[in-house]
Amino acid sequence: MLDYNQITAGKIIIFNGEPWEVISSKVFRKQQRKPVNATKLRNLITGRVTENSFHQSEKVKKAEVENQDIKFIYENKGQYWFHEDNNPSKRFTLTESQIGAGVKFLKKDAVVEAMIFNDKIVGVKIPIKVELKVVEAPPTIKGNTAQGGNKVVKLETGIAVNAPLFINEGDVIRINTETGEYVERV
Secondary structure, three states, rough: OHHHHHHHOOOOEOOEHHHHHEEEEEEEEOOOOOOEEEEEEEEEOOOOOOEEEOOOOOOEEEEOOOEEEEEEEEEEOEEEEEOOOOEEEEEEEEEEHHHOOOHHHOOOOEEEEEEEHHHHHHEEOOOEEEEEEEEOOOOOOOOOOOOOOOOEEOOOOOEEEEEEOOOOOOOOEEEEEEOEEEEEOO
């Protein structure tokens, strides 16, 4: 059981009988009242985000979530096909809502971590940094680059990101999956 002040960002809790991930939390005190933990929660099954305040007397149960490595195979008509990392015969599909915002960073043979609750996959953790190949990059134009110039490049997964002017087609760059921003050239 977790006390109200132990409910912090990144933890997975049981709230109203379902697993919820804590997105953010802030413990504060209003005037002379007792402290409150204002949290923002995301339901791992439905993806719904809600805000809730936990008071000093409240306790919640920590969710028993298992993690298992799975490998992405391909995407077809909104169905994302995976298999267990060391067992290609056990294939299954996930939807975009189950994978979350990290779906745009998935490439063939990428290994990700599945979050399993009650023998059902409720979410997928994408690595914080991924390496993707640049497939389209406009040519570099000389000009005012005193403040550092940027251009929009297209990556192998189809997403477009801002990158420095020296990035060319064929380069492999590292992207932060939490912010969707360029980190470095590999």
